[in-house]
Amino acid sequence: MLPYKFISESRVGELLEWEPVVDAVEHALKSVSTGCAFQSPRVKIVLPESNLLYSTPGYLKDDKYGALASRVMTKFPSNRRLQPPRSALNANISLMDESTGVVKAIIQGNELTDWRTAAVSVVATKHLHKEKPKEILAIIGAGIQGRIHAIAFQTCFKFREVRIWNRTGKRAVDLARKLNHELKTDAFVSCETVSDCVKNADVIVTAAMAKEMLVKHEMVKKGAHINAISVNPSGTDLDEETYRISKVFCDHWTGVEHELQHIIAFGAKFVGQVGDVIAGSVQAPGAGETSIFQSLGMAVEDCALARLIYDLDQIVK
Numbered sequence: 001m002l003p004y005k006f007i008s009e010s011r012v013g014e015l016l017e018w019e020p021v022v023d024a025v026e027h028a029l030k031s032v033s034t035g036c037a038f039q040s041p042r043v044k045i046v047l048p049e050s051n052l053l054y055s056t057p058g059y060l061k062d063d064k065y066g067a068l069a070s071r072v073m074t075k076f077p078s079n080r081r082l083q084p085p086r087s088a089l090n091a092n093i094s095l096m097d098e099s100t101g102v103v104k105a106i107i108q109g110n111e112l113t114d115w116r117t118a119a120v121s122v123v124a125t126k127h128l129h130k131e132k133p134k135e136i137l138a139i140i141g142a143g144i145q146g147r148i149h150a151i152a153f154q155t156c157f158k159f160r161e162v163r164i165w166n167r168t169g170k171r172a173v174d175l176a177r178k179l180n181h182e183l184k185t186d187a188f189v190s191c192e193t194v195s196d197c198v199k200n201a202d203v204i205v206t207a208a209m210a211k212e213m214l215v216k217h218e219m220v221k222k223g224a225h226i227n228a229i230s231v232n233p234s235g236t237d238l239d240e241e242t243y244r245i246s247k248v249f250c251d252h253w254t255g256v257e258h259e260l261q262h263i264i265a266f267g268a269k270f271v272g273q274v275g276d277v278i279a280g281s282v283q284a285p286g287a288g289e290t291s292i293f294q295s296l297g298m299a300v301e302d303c304a305l306a307r308l309i310y311d312l313d314q315i316v317k
Ligand SMILES: NC(=O)C1=CN([C@@H]2O[C@H](COP(=O)(O)OP(=O)(O)OC[C@H]3O[C@@H](n4cnc5c(N)ncnc54)[C@H](OP(=O)(O)O)[C@@H]3O)[C@@H](O)[C@H]2O)C=CC1
Pocket: 088, 089, 113, 117, 141, 142, 143, 144, 145, 146, 166, 167, 168, 171, 207, 208, 209, 210, 211, 212, 229, 230, 231, 232, 295, 296, 297, 298
């Protein structure tokens, strides 16, 4: 018998629901602004053939979602070309007892990463795009993050229309069809161009890992909110001017200093952490102001989700 609990991907998938996941990451985002987050910038090691190993240790001090946890994640882009294809990102979380530091659970971390990243964007949209229209959602990139964001946003906000664009167009067509079927709706549509997808959208999610700055400022409606998910030091999904004309928010300042110098170099105006807005120390963007949430991912989000999953695993049979 293992001296710790092992929680598999399929078990994580059985346990998670959007409402508690959104609540958990909202606590995590707020913790960076209230002194309850203990975490360092992500450590990244470049492996042969440009594969990557990331480590994100952290401690979240919180009655409901507090946890001491560390996530190890690898990025092997060629996994997508395997037969059958495998995810490029693969993660595991070790969850430790807060009073002894002894490992109490190992949680497979791909579902956790997908759900928490989309839930963080939901929380950012809720606070940065408060009381603004949420009729049209545009999703750029129909990969793992594009799909999970489509599901999370439609579950939490019920947009009238959810447009999906992808470089390989067939993936956008297939995803829209599948989601309409799974969520019993006709809200999902695929678009042939980025411009058609983004035009008049109230909220935009970019998860395309592009180097080509796909979304140009003139395509974006004034007052829209953009969740920029891709993390890529050699490029951005948004053009430089979009960063310059928007109020830009992050998840944590230390991550910005460590990983987003290329975006600062565009002249981006980072005005706060999402947690600052939740905590009330920074104002949300006004009616006509365009906002960007530049998502990096951070350890305390993983802590909150690991605690939620661990607790649910004890009670849900
Ligand atoms: N902020 C956070 O917390 C997290 C961020 N991420 C980031 O999100 C991004 C997406 O990850 P994920 O969905 O898992 O990746 P996937 O491999 O599942 O999907 C990648 C997507 O990017 C598209 N793409 C790749 N290169 C280009 C290009 N040059 N131009 C246009 N589209 C392109 C692909 O299109 P096609 O189908 O044509 O290949 C595909 O839609 C990554 O940058 C990842 O690092 C991931 C997890 C957490």
